[in-house]
Amino acid sequence: MRDLSRRPELLSINTATVRQQWSLPQIIEGCARQEIRAVAPWRDQVAQCGLKTAAELVKKHDLRISGYCRGGMFTAPDKAGRQAALDDNRRAVDEALALNAECLVLVVGGLAAGSKDIADARQQVRDGIASLLDYSRAQGMKLAIEPLHPMYAADRACVNTLKQANDLCQALGAGIGVAVDVYHVWWDPELAVEIARAGKNNWLYAFHVCDWLVPTRDLLLDRGMMGDGIIDIAGIRRQVEAAGYNGTVEVEIFSAQDWWQRDPDEVLRVCRERYASVC
Amino acid sequence: MRDLSRRPELLSINTATVRQQWSLPQIIEGCARQEIRAVAPWRDQVAQCGLKTAAELVKKHDLRISGYCRGGMFTAPDKAGRQAALDDNRRAVDEALALNAECLVLVVGGLAAGSKDIADARQQVRDGIASLLDYSRAQGMKLAIEPLHPMYAADRACVNTLKQANDLCQALGAGIGVAVDVYHVWWDPELAVEIARAGKNNWLYAFHVCDWLVPTRDLLLDRGMMGDGIIDIAGIRRQVEAAGYNGTVEVEIFSAQDWWQRDPDEVLRVCRERYASVC
Numbered sequence: 001m002r003d004l005s006r007r008p009e010l011l012s013i014n015t016a017t018v019r020q021q022w023s024l025p026q027i028i029e030g031c032a033r034q035e036i037r038a039v040a041p042w043r044d045q046v047a048q049c050g051l052k053t054a055a056e057l058v059k060k061h062d063l064r065i066s067g068y069c070r071g072g073m074f075t076a077p078d079k080a081g082r083q084a085a086l087d088d089n090r091r092a093v094d095e096a097l098a099l100n101a102e103c104l105v106l107v108v109g110g111l112a113a114g115s116k117d118i119a120d121a122r123q124q125v126r127d128g129i130a131s132l133l134d135y136s137r138a139q140g141m142k143l144a145i146e147p148l149h150p151m152y153a154a155d156r157a158c159v160n161t162l163k164q165a166n167d168l169c170q171a172l173g174a175g176i177g178v179a180v181d182v183y184h185v186w187w188d189p190e191l192a193v194e195i196a197r198a199g200k201n202n203w204l205y206a207f208h209v210c211d212w213l214v215p216t217r218d219l220l221l222d223r224g225m226m227g228d229g230i231i232d233i234a235g236i237r238r239q240v241e242a243a244g245y246n247g248t249v250e251v252e253i254f255s256a257q258d259w260w261q262r263d264p265d266e267v268l269r270v271c272r273e274r275y276a277s278v279c
Numbered sequence: 280m281r282d283l284s285r286r287p288e289l290l291s292i293n294t295a296t297v298r299q300q301w302s303l304p305q306i307i308e309g310c311a312r313q314e315i316r317a318v319a320p321w322r323d324q325v326a327q328c329g330l331k332t333a334a335e336l337v338k339k340h341d342l343r344i345s346g347y348c349r350g351g352m353f354t355a356p357d358k359a360g361r362q363a364a365l366d367d368n369r370r371a372v373d374e375a376l377a378l379n380a381e382c383l384v385l386v387v388g389g390l391a392a393g394s395k396d397i398a399d400a401r402q403q404v405r406d407g408i409a410s411l412l413d414y415s416r417a418q419g420m421k422l423a424i425e426p427l428h429p430m431y432a433a434d435r436a437c438v439n440t441l442k443q444a445n446d447l448c449q450a451l452g453a454g455i456g457v458a459v460d461v462y463h464v465w466w467d468p469e470l471a472v473e474i475a476r477a478g479k480n481n482w483l484y485a486f487h488v489c490d491w492l493v494p495t496r497d498l499l500l501d502r503g504m505m506g507d508g509i510i511d512i513a514g515i516r517r518q519v520e521a522a523g524y525n526g527t528v529e530v531e532i533f534s535a536q537d538w539w540q541r542d543p544d545e546v547l548r549v550c551r552e553r554y555a556s557v558c
Contacts (some may be wrong), residue, residue, distance in 0.1 A: 060485060068292070118466065118511075149430065151498075152496070154466075154491055154509045155494070158466075160468070164468055186397070187397065187439055188429070189440070189443055212433055213435050214434050219495055222434075230394075230395050230433045234394040235395075
């Protein structure tokens with residue numbers, strides 16, 4: 001297992017972690033000040049400052065882009081909606097390439113509007129990823145399916161376990177892998193088996209950390225800083241690395257009432273400390 | 280599939296559904312007024328009016344007790360805590376017998392206080408149920424493990440899928456089964472397979488309904504009335520009955536901001552209507 005206290009260059013900051021305080025250029029400058037060498041930016045932040053500016057800043061600071069957030073949202077009530085989603089996903093692939101991202105992270109989408117049919121949503125997701133793969137493979141951009149916690153099955157992602165994500169990768173062939181976020185998967189009784197399976201197949205593309213707070217006050221925006229909750233983060237990282245994972249450890253915290261209210265320089269400092277001492 | 284609009288006697292009201300408005304005697308009288316023939320009471324409500332009074336009321340109104348809520352919470356940081364939990368569970372079995380309940384529902388407990396080891400919690404749960412079974416089997420009271428949604432894994436139940444519950448039943452032998460609550464399991468990609476498995480083994484003891492709201496504003500207390508959310512309740516009931524389930528359909532809604540604020544007679548009326556038209 002890697003000693004993160006001696007590997008500061010493996011820390012990546014998902015830009016959502018300080019999104020309420022800073023624009024993308026400010027985040028990049030802030031990370032540079034604190035010698036953080038990798039980030040994972042969001043599309044809306046890139047759109048706000050412009051793709052060209054974002055790419056220039058990444059190059060200027062020689063930043064590693066651990067993932068681009070995010071493609072997906074494949075489900076829709078009709079064919080036109082699904083086609084629009086696919087078109088948008090192709091643009092996301094182009095942007096990920098321009099930023100030299102290691103992968104495009106996919107949050108696949110929940111139930112189509114008005115639908116209660118989760119099996120249909122899962123089929124739509126499978127079809128959508130298959131179509132996108134034709135494009136992303138040709139462009140040389142890897143896709144990473146991020147299974148989301150089952151509490152997001154209705155409105156964000158109907159891929160809710162690492163097993164489902166692995167099954168999709170197995171069915172769809174080269175160019176597709178998984179992003180393992182401890183927040184979404186820590187509870188899964190089949191986690192160890194499925195991490196090993198992803199590693200064996202060389203499709204473990206990303207590893208994200210934050211913590212599960214008790215109590216959790218909001219389904220989306222109450223994620224905790226590593227060490228403040230109940231996830232055995234180091235235990236999961238051990239499994240991930242035993243499976244061959246060699247990439248960054250990406251911190252992604254949505255925290256409306258706590259970390260988004262703090263001085264963003266402080267947030268980055270605490271991320272760096274906890275990364276080294278907790279993860 | 281049973282036609283619920285012609286089977287009003289299969290409706291059961293979990294007493295949590297109107298717990299903020301009424302005491303247990305009031306709930307029983309209210310159900311009797313509306314010709315609701317089954318309830319599932321909670322231990323704290325029974326304690327409040329006294330077991331003897333509760334049992335007399337049940338008898339007077341010839342009510343069916345679809346389940347007794349609840350045993351479980353087996354996990355603890357030390358042996359004394361686990362023993363105390365076991366003693367309390369034995370008392371719950373006694374109470375369930377006095378009320379002539381069809382089963383004692385088990386919410387098994389989450390991580391032990393101070394622990395991040397979910398595998399250990401799961402082992403504690405298995406050991407706890409095994410011990411309790413020695414007692415409950417001798418007394419002739421069935422235990423029903425209720426797998427809870429993974430968002431409760433930390434603080435309420437580390438059995439989070441029907442597969443886990445079925446595996447426990449298979450390992451622990453006679454006298455133990457499962458309670459399937461659509462709120463907890465609707466998202467599970469292996470749900471159909473595991474419902475069939477529970478049915479085949481004759482350990483499908485209870486079926487609970489409510490709905491998943493989008494958005495869900497609170498992890499615990501924002502459950503929806505059947506038809507107001509996105510769960511395909513009838514689709515799951517079809518599977519449960521195809522697997523041989525022949526019992527009640529129990530409505531259990533925790534709703535701090537909505538249904539707990541309404542006239543409880545109205546709540547029961549809506550439960551009865553939606554039971555017949557949606558479930």
